[in-house]
Amino acid sequence: xxxxxxxxxxxxxxxxxxxxxxxxxxSALVALVLFSLMIGIRTEAGPxxxxxxxxxxxxxxxxxxxxxxxxxxxxxxxxxxxxVGTIRLVPPPVKSTLAVLRxxxxxxxxxxxxxxxxxxxxxxxxxxxxxxxxxxxxLGWGLNVVVGLAGLLDLGYVAFYAVGAYCYALLAxxxxxxxxxxxxxxxILAAFWGVLLGFPVLRLRGDYLAIVTLAFGEIIRLVIIxxxxxxxxxxxxSGIPRPTLFGIPLTAGEDGLAARLGIxxxxxxxxxxxxxxxxxxALLTNWVTIRLRRLPIGRAWEALREDEVACRALGINTTTTxxxxxxxxxxxxxxxxxxxxTRQGFISPESFTFQESALVLAIVVLGGMGSQLGVAxxxxxxxxxxxxxxxxxxxxxxxxxxxxxxxxxxxxxGMVSTRTPTVLLAQSGRA
Amino acid sequence: xxxxxxxxINGIVLGSIYGLIAIGYTMVYGIVGMINxxxxxxxxxxxxxxxxxxxxxxxxxxxxxxxxxxxxLLVSMAITALYGWTVERIxxxxxxxxxxxxxxxxxIGMSFVLSNYSQVAQGARVxxxxxxxxxxxxxxxxxxxxxxxxxxxxxxxxxTIVLLAIFTWxxxxxxxxxxxxxxxxxxxxxxxxxxxxxxxISMTFVIGxxxxxxxxxMYLLYYxxxxxxxxxxxxxxxxxxxxxxxxxSLPGAMLGGLAIGLIETLWSAYFxxxxxxxxxxxxxxxxxxxxxxxxxxxxxxxxx
Numbered sequence: 243x244x245x246x247x248x249x250x251x252x253x254x255x256x257x258x259x260x261x262x263x264x265x266x267x268x269s270a271l272v273a274l275v276l277f278s279l280m281i282g283i284r285t286e287a288g289p290x291x292x293x294x295x296x297x298x299x300x301x302x303x304x305x306x307x308x309x310x311x312x313x314x315x316x317x318x319x320x321x322x323x324x325x326v327g328t329i330r331l332v333p334p335p336v337k338s339t340l341a342v343l344r345x346x347x348x349x350x351x352x353x354x355x356x357x358x359x360x361x362x363x364x365x366x367x368x369x370x371x372x373x374x375x376x377x378x379x380x381l382g383w384g385l386n387v388v389v390g391l392a393g394l395l396d397l398g399y400v401a402f403y404a405v406g407a408y409c410y411a412l413l414a415x416x417x418x419x420x421x422x423x424x425x426x427x428x429x430i431l432a433a434f435w436g437v438l439l440g441f442p443v444l445r446l447r448g449d450y451l452a453i454v455t456l457a458f459g460e461i462i463r464l465v466i467i468x469x470x471x472x473x474x475x476x477x478x479x480s481g482i483p484r485p486t487l488f489g490i491p492l493t494a495g496e497d498g499l500a501a502r503l504g505i506x507x508x509x510x511x512x513x514x515x516x517x518x519x520x521x522x523x524a525l526l527t528n529w530v531t532i533r534l535r536r537l538p539i540g541r542a543w544e545a546l547r548e549d550e551v552a553c554r555a556l557g558i559n560t561t562t563t564x565x566x567x568x569x570x571x572x573x574x575x576x577x578x579x580x581x582x583x584t585r586q587g588f589i590s591p592e593s594f595t596f597q598e599s600a601l602v603l604a605i606v607v608l609g610g611m612g613s614q615l616g617v618a619x620x621x622x623x624x625x626x627x628x629x630x631x632x633x634x635x636x637x638x639x640x641x642x643x644x645x646x647x648x649x650x651x652x653x654x655x656g657m658v659s660t661r662t663p664t665v666l667l668a669q670s671g672r673a
Numbered sequence: 674x675x676x677x678x679x680x681x682i683n684g685i686v687l688g689s690i691y692g693l694i695a696i697g698y699t700m701v702y703g704i705v706g707m708i709n710x711x712x713x714x715x716x717x718x719x720x721x722x723x724x725x726x727x728x729x730x731x732x733x734x735x736x737x738x739x740x741x742x743x744x745x746l747l748v749s750m751a752i753t754a755l756y757g758w759t760v761e762r763i764x765x766x767x768x769x770x771x772x773x774x775x776x777x778x779x780x781i782g783m784s785f786v787l788s789n790y791s792q793v794a795q796g797a798r799v800x801x802x803x804x805x806x807x808x809x810x811x812x813x814x815x816x817x818x819x820x821x822x823x824x825x826x827x828x829x830x831x832x833t834i835v836l837l838a839i840f841t842w843x844x845x846x847x848x849x850x851x852x853x854x855x856x857x858x859x860x861x862x863x864x865x866x867x868x869x870x871x872x873x874i875s876m877t878f879v880i881g882x883x884x885x886x887x888x889x890x891m892y893l894l895y896y897x898x899x900x901x902x903x904x905x906x907x908x909x910x911x912x913x914x915x916x917x918x919x920x921x922s923l924p925g926a927m928l929g930g931l932a933i934g935l936i937e938t939l940w941s942a943y944f945x946x947x948x949x950x951x952x953x954x955x956x957x958x959x960x961x962x963x964x965x966x967x968x969x970x971x972x973x974x975x976x977x
Binding site for chain 2: 272275276278279280281283284285286287291292293295393395397442443445446449450452453454456457458460461464465467468596597600603604607636637639640642643644645646647650651654
């Protein structure tokens with residue numbers, strides 16, 4: 243690294259070039275060995291079940307070339323950027339503009355979200371996408387309570403989503419209960435499951451806890467698949483009733499909302515209703531979280547995140563603190579699940595895989611654990627990005643995994659913003 | 674009883690495979706203190722590389738089965754070990770002094786990368802291979818129920834024992850093993866005494882990946898198929914094995930692997946096949962709650 247001195251003289255640059263070239267060559271060689279069999283050869287089950295294979299040396303060469311080029315680019319960027327941890331001075335005017343922008347983002351985003359159904363009333367696709375994004379925003383905010391505030395890594399969050407969804411689906415299809423009765427029930431049931439999971443795992447350390455929650459999520463999914471008499475197994479539950487506006491259905495019939503208001507019926511009305519419903523639920527999640535952060539319990543969560551031992555020494559009951567975090571997070575997951583069930587009208591275990599948990603977790607992590615705005619922006623970017631690259635479906639999870647690694651390596655505290663403790667000792671006020 | 678004996682044999686074979694994967698988890702956890710979430714996918718990559726090299730060797734006309742097996746073993750161990758090295762280099766080394774959850778999250782990302790990479794590169798469908806090693810012995814027969822021990826099963830168990838012996842020797846008697854144990858106890862002190870910590874950690878990942886590659890090849894020989902998703906469940910079960918045996922302990926990993934293999938096989942045989950994964954995952958939870966140090970592990974002292 244001594245050769246990488248910043249003087250732009252040609253004499254000192256030359257060894258740098260040799261160094262970069264050597265590094266890129268080694269990377270390309272490693273890539274050649276790694277990809278030789280996996281990309282150079284393609285296997286497939288033939289028509290008679292016999293395995294056949296063909297070669298793809300062109301692809302292999304392309305991949306190695308990409309690694310070679312990429313390695314050079316990365317090294318150049320690294321030199322340009324300088325050593326990690328360099329303090330960069332931002333001129334004050336830029337700083338203040340950025341601060342103003344940062345303050346303005348949240349209200350502008352909120353107002354825009356409220357106006358989406360008005361602006362895009364005719365575009366069903368955008369409305370559907372908006373509902374999807376908001377669902378993930380809500381899930382992200384819910385998980386944020388557990389991961390971002392309390393610092394408990396939960397890899398099985400989707401289990402509570404599933405509990406909420408199946409709770410509504412089964413109660414509605416079997417007993418004809420309405421959405422508004424089931425919604426709180428789904429939340430309560432999910433919170434109950436959260437406590438049930440939380441109890442035994444309280445003593446576990448961070449990464450053990452993560453694995454146990456992962457196992458728990460998988461157990462819930464496997465039970466749903468195999469308990470066919472109750473859940474319909476892999477076929478799922480279909481014919482889940484649509485939500486009503488407190489009893490008034492949004493249908494074309496006599497007693498529908500459109501008829502009662504005396505306006506013409508259109509199927510978009512239901513979509514718009516769903517949009518505002520999930521927006522309300524998400525904002526409820528956000529509001530509750532923000533309020534809780536200012537209560538002693540919220541402070542205890544953040545203290546727990548920073549240092550568990552110190553927390554205990556200060557007399558904070560870590561048991562109840564962890565349990566309430568789990569229960570609160572799970573409850574929001576359950577509410578989102580009930581909404582998911584009523585929106586889809588059909589649910590099956592396929593919607594509740596580990597991938598889903600990892601996606602929500604990635605939203606929380608990339609958003610900067612603990613930051614409400616960051617989570618919302620991350621959900622928007624991630625789900626929006628998935629939609630943009632819909633054609634490249636098979637590369638989706640690959641890119642997703644790569645993004646997770648790259649963000650962890652470059653900015654482990656989150657892409658959008660960093661988490662800040664609500665209370666700081668030095669100024670003893672709001673940070 | 675005959676049925677039980679047969680299930681016992683099957684369970685031991687399955688347990689050997691889990692044990693080989695579990696060693697990778699336990700070694701990495703012992704030294705770096707992180708759960709290498711991508712290790713199950715390294716195992717899957719090992720299976721794929723074994724499959725492809727096997728296919729090539731057969732198609733160029735090699736027919737001597739022991740030679741084929743040996744070459745396939747060496748190739749898959751070498752390439753998979755390089756995968757292990759690369760994963761450590763890209764995703765874990767830059768995060769060594771980052772905050773607690775960062776390596777875990779990076780590992781989850783890497784796990785997605787590896788499984789989807791092989792899905793993109795080799796297709797999503799299950800890849801079957803014809804049985805390579807056939808034949809076996811009939812141990813005994815009673816009431817029309819035959820208890821069989823196939824050659825593949827013998828191979829899996831023998832290979833596991835041999836590798837375990839080599840590996841134990843490596844850790845106990847070589848310079849590398851000494852470095853590894855030193856890093857496990859105190860990385861800073863080891864570095865001060867001239868141990869190359871980075872290199873030792875890299876080698877840990879390389880060895881773990883090589884053993885996972887053997888497990889992948891054995892899985893391929895035993896079950897006759899690989900698919901891109903097999904690493905996930907096998908990885909969690911192997912991790913369960915490592916935890917059950919006491920994480921950080923090598924004999925513990927093997928013991929835990931055997932226990933998980935036996936429990937899974939016997940559960941499928943006597944209770945229900947559908948809930949066998951539920952049983953394995955439940956064991957993980959129960960063990961972590963009631964026996965967090967595992968069977969052979971040392972209690973972890975929390976320092977402030």
